[in-house]
Amino acid sequence: MNQRETSECYLPEGLPAPMPSRDGLDTPYWEGLRNNQLVVQRCTSCRNWQWGPEWLCHACHSFELGWEEIDGKGRIYSWERVWHPVHPALKDHGPYLVVLVELPEVGNIRMVGNLLGEPTQDVVIDAPVQAVFEHHRDAPRPFTLLQWQLAG
Numbered sequence: 001m002n003q004r005e006t007s008e009c010y011l012p013e014g015l016p017a018p019m020p021s022r023d024g025l026d027t028p029y030w031e032g033l034r035n036n037q038l039v040v041q042r043c044t045s046c047r048n049w050q051w052g053p054e055w056l057c058h059a060c061h062s063f064e065l066g067w068e069e070i071d072g073k074g075r076i077y078s079w080e081r082v083w084h085p086v087h088p089a090l091k092d093h094g095p096y097l098v099v100l101v102e103l104p105e106v107g108n109i110r111m112v113g114n115l116l117g118e119p120t121q122d123v124v125i126d127a128p129v130q131a132v133f134e135h136h137r138d139a140p141r142p143f144t145l146l147q148w149q150l151a152g
Contacts, residue, residue: 009134014089017141026053028067033144038072038131040109041065049107072131073151074101077110079123095119099148101129116149128152 020027032039041050044066048059056063078100085091097115102108115123116132128151135144 009136013139015087017136017139017143018145019141019143025055029053030143032067032069033133033146034135034142036133037069038146039067039069040106042068042106049109051109051111070103070106072103073105074103074111074129074131074148076100076115076123076125076127076129077102078125079115081119081123097121097123099123099129101148111146113146113148116147 018030020030028039041053042048042065043050043057043060043062044064045062046057046060048057050058050065054065057065076099080098081095082098083095085094090096096119097117098112099115100110100112102110115129129148130151132147132149133144134147136142
């Protein structure tokens with residue numbers, strides 16, 4: 001797939017490490033990120049794509065859901081420039097950009113993440129973006145974050 005990996009850490013140290021939910025429903029997502037793969041749920045009955053992870057299909061209510069890798073290409077659907085820290089580790093790390101990305105090739109599901117680059121850049125609705133993996137392999141509990149970068 002076309003996903004990219006970044007060697008830079010967009011977010012500062014000190015933030016809580018994300019982890020799979022206790023019921024394990026989203027474990028394939030987090031494992032995929034660690035392997036530079038963006039995976040989302042797809043119903044094996046009606047082939048509907050969905051995000052966030054659920055135990056049943058949003059379209060046909062089947063419990064037959066699987067995980068499939070996607071190419072991570074999308075478009076900015078909405079965005080926000082965050083000026084106020086939401087965690088003490090972000091005290092001197094602002095502003096930063098959060099985007100809601102729509103993925104047209106997989107049923108127009110939407111995912112949230114940070115937009116890499118200059119935090120005061122102009123953000124254009126419908127601009128193409130690409131998934132980027134930010135690895136934190138040296139963290140006490142290693143993890144990978146999904147970030148977004150303008151395409152092209």
